[in-house]
Amino acid sequence: MSATEFYNHLSEDYDRFVNWSARLAFELPFFRALFAEHGAHDVLDVACGTGHHAIALAREGYALTATDISPAMVAQAQANAQAAGVDVRFHNLGFGELAGGLGGARFDAVLCLGNSLPHVLTEDALHAALRDFAAVLRPAGVLVVQNRNFDRVMRRRERFMSPEEHRQQDREWIFVRFYDFLSEDALQFNMVRLQRGADGVWVPQVEQTRLRPWRYAEWEQQFQAAGLSLLGAYGSYKGEPFDAEESGDLILVARQG
Numbered sequence: 001m002s003a004t005e006f007y008n009h010l011s012e013d014y015d016r017f018v019n020w021s022a023r024l025a026f027e028l029p030f031f032r033a034l035f036a037e038h039g040a041h042d043v044l045d046v047a048c049g050t051g052h053h054a055i056a057l058a059r060e061g062y063a064l065t066a067t068d069i070s071p072a073m074v075a076q077a078q079a080n081a082q083a084a085g086v087d088v089r090f091h092n093l094g095f096g097e098l099a100g101g102l103g104g105a106r107f108d109a110v111l112c113l114g115n116s117l118p119h120v121l122t123e124d125a126l127h128a129a130l131r132d133f134a135a136v137l138r139p140a141g142v143l144v145v146q147n148r149n150f151d152r153v154m155r156r157r158e159r160f161m162s163p164e165e166h167r168q169q170d171r172e173w174i175f176v177r178f179y180d181f182l183s184e185d186a187l188q189f190n191m192v193r194l195q196r197g198a199d200g201v202w203v204p205q206v207e208q209t210r211l212r213p214w215r216y217a218e219w220e221q222q223f224q225a226a227g228l229s230l231l232g233a234y235g236s237y238k239g240e241p242f243d244a245e246e247s248g249d250l251i252l253v254a255r256q257g
Helices: 003-010 020-038 052-059 071-084 123-136 150-156 216-225
Strands: 042-046 063-068 088-092 107-112 137-148 164-168 171-183 186-196 202-211 228-234 249-256
Touching: 003 071, 003 186, 003 202, 020 052, 020 107, 020 137, 020 249, 042 052, 052 063, 052 071, 052 088, 063 071, 071 088, 107 123, 123 137, 123 216, 123 228, 137 150, 216 228, 216 249
Parallel strands: 042 063, 042 107, 063 088, 107 137
Antiparallel strands: 137 249, 164 171, 171 186, 186 202, 228 249
């Protein structure tokens, strides 16, 4: 299924799948330091999912706009922001649609987190997405892209990710994620959701979508072609240098020009 369909299906359970309090406590210091270094205030969160990064940053006083290709994710993000009592401007936009869809708005920082850009499957489409990011950045604005380290995933054939679970009264959810290796440039991403109610019966749901396992060398080339200067590559939000052999994540920081 398409990325839009995949996340529309997943939207009702996404906040059960992610431990947001723990995740944000770990990740936010990275953004605080980066935004302070670059004087960033107006922030665009692209592929925002259910909005928790945008909401957390808005709580800290940044001005947030957020976009996602999934209407269901945007609806859940709007509900989450309303419940949190913060002002975030949400838009239903995909990669390559930002400059046209946001009415010419430009930002001090653009974020694209959560392994989102691997849903872009071709070099032309990735180039268009990165050019679109550059178009909505102010001069010297900063871009942050966070993906899995697919150099390591593909070399080691790391098929499974750690399962996640959630309990709510007499209901329980288990989430299992794994890849099918279709070729060196194509993965199938599988999400198995198991839900058990008071009757004790597990009910499965399975969603699948394609990913492109972009490697670090490809990112360097694509950033340069899009007019973006790479400032740093990190292996996690702790800020240690990226190691293609060992890092779990690839976090790229770039700026326009």
